[in-house]
Each structure stands twice: as C-alpha cells, then as structure tokens.
Amino acid sequence: MSRIVIAEFMDERALPALRAAHDVLYDPRLVDDTPRLLAEAASADALIVRNRTQVRGALLAALTRCKVIGRLGVGLDNIDVPGCEAQGLKVIPATGANALSVAEYVVATAMLLLRGSYQHSGAVADGKWPRPALSNGRETAGKTLGLIGFGSIGQLSAGLARGLGMSVIAHDAVLPASHPAFAAHGVRAVSLDELTATADVISLHVPLLDSTRGLFGAQRIAAMKPGAVLINTARGGIVDERALTDALRSGHLGGAALDVFDAEPLPAAGHFQNCPNLVLTPHIAGVTTEANERVSLMIADEVLQALR
Ligand SMILES: NC(=O)c1ccc[n+]([C@@H]2O[C@H](COP(=O)([O-])OP(=O)(O)OC[C@H]3O[C@@H](n4cnc5c(N)ncnc54)[C@H](O)[C@@H]3O)[C@@H](O)[C@H]2O)c1
DSSP states (O other): OOEEEEOSOOOGGGHHHHHHHSEEEEOTTGGGOHHHHHHHHTTOSEEEEOSSSOBSHHHHHHOSSOOEEEESSSOOTTBOHHHHHHTTOEEEEOTTTTHHHHHHHHHHHHHHHHHOOSSOHHHHHTTOOOTGGGSOOOOSTTOEEEEEOOSHHHHHHHHHHHHTTOEEEEEOSSSOTTOHHHHHTTOEEOOHHHHHHHOSEEEEOOOOOTTTTTSBOHHHHHTSOTTOEEEEOSOTTSBOHHHHHHHHHHTSSSEEEESOOSSSSOOTTOTTTTOTTEEEOSSOTTOOHHHHHHHHHHHHHHHHHHHO
C-alpha cells in the first residue's frame, strides 16, 4: 500500500478507487498550508495537484519517496518538470480531459463578444432601454477565427467554430503546415503575422514558455484587425494586460476575454476597471462538472497504474 497525498480539489467520484488500494490523504486546503504540505510530502509516494501547488524548490526537495505527480489539468507551468525528472519523478497531466470545456468557452465567448449585447442587463433592468447602443452587434457566421496553438483545445475549438459557420485559420510553432490535423479539421495553417492581421477572433492555446511569454504585447495587439476580439484561456503572461486594456479603451479592439492572469487570484481594483466589452473569468474555462469528473478519473487511473 502506498500513500497518496491530494493537495487540491479533486472530484469525489475519483477517490474510492484510490482509497481501495492505497492510504489517501485528501485535503483540498493543503495547498494553502505550506508547512503541513511539506511535512505530508515527505511521506507521499504520489502527489496529486491542480495548478496552485508549486512543485519546485522546497516541495520538490521534500518529495523524497515520491514516484509520481498527477496534475489535475494540462498546463505544467506550476511544476518543475526537468527537476522532477532528475529526481526520477513521473509527471502526468490530464491531457485532453478538459479540452471540450475550454473549447465551448471559446466559441460561446466569441459569440458573446462579437454580439456585444449581453453585458447591459443592469441598464435594461433600470428601464434605460439601451436599444440604439446595442443594435450594431456582429454575427459569428462568416467571421474568421484564428487559433494560436493547434493542440487538443485548438482542434476542438476549430470543430465547434466551423459548425457555427466560421472560417478557421491556425498557427502552431511546432506542427508543420502539412500536418494532417489542419486538413482533418478544415483549417488553413498560416503564419503568426497573417493570423494576427486577418482574424476577427484570436484565441490562444499555447503553453506558457519562454517563447510564448509576452507573445501578445503592444505591437502584436496593434497589428490585430481593427474591431477584432482576443480570447486568452491559455496562461497569464502570454498577453500584456495593460496593452490589452489600452487597446479596448482606444476602440482598436472590439472585445476581449481573459480567463488567466499575470497574478492569480487577480488583485482587487486593478487595471481592468471600466474596460469596454471585456469578460473576465477566474481561470474556469476548463472547469465544469463534466471536465472535473473526466480529469479526476483520468488522473486517479494513471496514478494507480504508476504505483503498480
Ligand atoms: N483556462 C483553463 O482552464 C485551461 C484549461 C486547459 C488548458 N489550459 C491552457 O491551454 C494550453 C493549451 O492546452 P492544450 O490541451 O490544447 O495543449 P496541447 O499541448 O494539446 O497544445 C498546445 C499546442 O501549442 C503548440 N505550441 C507550442 N508553442 C507554440 C508557439 N510558440 N506558437 C504556437 N503554437 C505553439 C504546440 O505545438 C501544441 O500543438 C495549456 O498549455 C494550458 O496552459 C487552460
């Protein structure tokens, strides 16, 4: 029997299989109690985390008998993967398990931002009847979606967007334009510059790496088509937040949605106040009832296999 430490929220439906075979500590608040987390890490054969536990430095050093890290999600920027590997620790992400939730968020948000009519309920309820101001929304069909990163989420987003009548173009720094995934989804592979200049909606689906940090800075945002919409569900740090709010306030961009931020949780009274047609969500694009269950069952299964 091994000891499994779960330091963040995991869907309860995945726990019985782990408990049947192993000694399990499930404490979703452990991530916020560093001394206890470090103490529990010392006895862990497996550690399961979401995106808040920083598996590096002191925590990594404390994982002396640990064989596997299960990540309840996809991005690995909270985990020192080379450090884990050097220590013989296997890192297992829940690849693809929450991709559909993110893809649905992308197309729903693209429609909402292009239409621009849904964030005025207060004015309607107050009897202001802002009909003239909300009569210039745009249809989604016929618009071009530009996907940066054409992995699991990019590909699912392409399928949903094409179902709405959008044209889809994509840029992936790793996949060559000849890769069959593009043709299979009816997507044209283009350069980053062409995508930036021509897409009506740009959605980011790349990991946070040195090569993607600051990818959407002031210059690239200025190169976007006037009135275009930017959606970032990938990671904070990829979009320059101040350049984005400047572009919304100046009217260069028609709308934006951010699910991820430089600092999470986002501090109060920051630079996003009173920005037109901006949707902010607290890193939940991939978090739905269905995705929670899929992600947790996948990681439970993979951790059980790794401990065998
Ligand atoms: N907000 C959320 O709730 C949430 C949920 C899941 C994933 N994510 C984020 O979304 C990202 C994408 O997830 P995924 O499952 O599609 O990952 P994935 O690994 O399937 O796809 C990522 C793609 O990005 C490409 N890529 C890497 N560097 C690039 C660059 N510089 N320019 C263009 N393309 C590049 C890769 O070749 C790959 O095809 C994750 O890294 C994660 O950070 C966020």
